[in-house]
């Protein structure tokens with residue numbers, strides 16, 4: 001073996017070792033700073049941990065891009081998935097007057113709100129893109145109540161770390177950490193492009209997270225649970241827990 005190729009092997013080996021220990025160091029630091037996503041799994045989860053940690057540190061308080069009205073996408077949108085379910089159909093037949101979203105868990109005042117009540121709360125309207133992990137996206141104007149307002153009304157306890165949220169569609173629950181829950185663009189959306197939120201887009205109510213991929217934007221929202229752990233809240237999703245964009 002020539003000196004050159006031996007040196008090459010040694011440096012390559014060193015670089016690989018440095019890379020691996022860099023990851024471990026990164027994960028350890030992330031753990032100390034509360035930057036480990038709940039779906040990490042040891043060293044194999046290092047990629048997800050570093051994505052989460054890096055994005056948290058870089059963009060903690062930053063807003064997703066908002067667009068002018070001229071940029072709103074023309075319907076029909078890329079993917080429209082009509083939804084059927086007996087209790088949903090009953091509520092729909094009644095014009096959604098009986099639709100409610102409940103908030104429970106680590107809150108001082110568990111509560112339940114109708115759409116009419118939600119519409120009385122301070123609203124936020126924003127024109128943002130919804131991007132599916134499958135590679136398509138569209139821009140729409142979304143109007144709703146900031147989740148931070150609902151958490152304030154219910155009195156989320158200081159030790160709360162996550163919000164788990166549920167759809168009337170079984171198996172569609174997801175969860176977010178408090179940074180995303182309190183983010184000003186995180187809203188319970190009941191209107192889109194100036195009209196009621198269409199059925200296909202989650203009407204009458206969905207959670208809209210401008211800084212998260214499509215699948216975290218759960219449609220037909222019925223319940224919010226505030227918690228300090230995600231143990232026991234199993235998500236069926238095979239996608240990463242953290243879907244920051």
Ligand SMILES: Nc1nc2c(c(=O)[nH]1)N[C@H]1C(S)=C(S)[C@@H](COP(=O)(O)O)O[C@H]1N2
Pocket residue numbers: 077079080081130131132133167169172200201202213214215216217218219220
């Ligand atoms: N209840 C429910 N919420 C859902 C879904 C779903 O099938 N059911 N699909 C998710 C996915 S994968 C995406 S990309 C977006 C799509 O939103 P849209 O239908 O408004 O385009 O909704 C998300 N929320």
Ligand SMILES: [Mo]
Pocket residue numbers: 131132133134214215
């Ligand atoms: Mo998606």
